[in-house]
Structure formats: structure tokens, C-alpha cells
Amino acid sequence: MSELRITTDKAAIDIALVHRFLSETSTWSRGVPLATVQRSIEHSLCFSGFVGADQVAFARVISDHATFANLVDVFVLPEHRGRGYSKALMQAVMGFPALQGLRRFTLATGDAHGLYEGFGFTAPLRPQSLMERYFPNLYTSQG
Template sequence: MLLGDQEIWISDRKELLQMDRIIAFLNGSYWAKNRPAELIRTSIDNSICFGVYDGDMQIGFARVITDLVTMYYMCDVIIDETYRGRGLGKQLVEAVTNDERLRNLHGILVTADAHGLYEQYGFVRDPDRTLRKKRSQ
């Protein structure tokens, strides 16, 4: 999917993902800064992934965990800091939520700071119904 007249585009082809860049993005995030590289690689292997590219360079990423029947969990949504503020995060979320495999499923995500972005795509805050179990170390 090309974005306007730019060389910036989005793809769900895993063979295009640039693992070193994704690991660097996630290591710089507040939610995955301590996630080991091997866990990142394995999580990508077991998920639907979307990359945002400027020409040949990956500048964004989103990961989706799903059963492809009832629900999906969107996570690890990130845009390279130098490309933020251009609407690329919105276009990435739109690509995920409009993907034919996901558009009719119940979507879930967790965010500490981007509620307004996700609310534009039909997500609603539901703090009273969420439970969480952290993985054991």
C-alpha cells in the first residue's frame, strides 16, 4: 500500500521486515525496552506484522496476535522518531484495522498514551473489564 505520492508504503510481508530496526524501535519504547531480541523475533514469527517503509528502509512497525476468527490484539505499534508527526501512525493503524483478515473481528490493545489515536479507529476505553496476568520470570 503506497501512501500518497511518497516513497512511503506499508506491507504485511514478513520477508521485508528489518529485524535489527524493529529491535531498536522496541528497545527505545516504554513498553518493550527490556524485551530480549530473541523474544521479539519469536513474537514476530507467531504474529501478523505490518511494516512501514521509506523506500527500502523500515520506519514503522505493528504486530497483531489473532485467532483470525473472533479477535485480535494489536501491539508494538511504533514509528521511527524522525518520522513522527506526519500521520504515519494513523495510516499504520488504519491499515491494520482495515486488513481483510481483521476488519470484522473484535480488536483489543493496551496503551498508556495514545488513546486519542486509537479512538479514531473505533477503539473505546474499557478499564472496568480488563484483567491482566503478567508472565512469570
């Protein structure tokens, strides 16, 4: 297994790759415009995983760095899965100094519950207290 190098340096992000994955491959951001991805990166704490010079993984955290964080846009490119990179990426996220001592850390996942449970994530204690505005087809319905 090649070593995964993880950085939070936004200048290192292969924005074209992140946009391509999110807009074409992901199940949660299909059709997302490049400008939206760029703006989301600008206003988030980003973790990029590299093997050699190639970016193969990404995660983004939206946080006030004091009380709350939301983990989004986590992926490992399909051809690099099964090598422990998602766990290494999550270790970097969960160990990041500015994300320690938060009262609430959230995420949404359709199929990676086992990965996130390994890092202490559970179903909401009081789901009846959570609300959302959610537009799952926002990017594809704008045509």
C-alpha cells in the same frame, strides 16, 4: 511528505531495527531479547511501513483471525513522526481482510488514545470483567 508503503511480508521486516526500537526506545518492551522479538514476529500478523527502502514504522497483531485480535508494538521512528504515518499504519491494520468482523479488538496505550479513538477504540465497556497477568519489568529485571 514521502509516501509510506506498508507490507505484511515478514521477509521485509528489518528485525534489527524493530528489536532496537523495542528494546532501547519503547516504554513497553525495554530490554526485550532479540530471540523474543523474533518469536513474537513469527507468531503474529506484522505490518511494516517503509519510506523508500527504509523501515520507519511497525505494528503487530496477535489474532485468531475469527473472533479476537490484540494490537501491540506500534511505533513510528521518532524522526518520522508528524507525517501521518501512524494513521496510515492504523488504516492498513484496521482494513486488513482477516481482521474484519472480529468480536473484540484490544490494545493498550499510555499516550496515543487520540490516534486509536479515531479508529473506534474506546475504554472497555466492562473493565470489571477484564483481568491480566502483567510483568512490566520482565526484560529489565532478568538482567
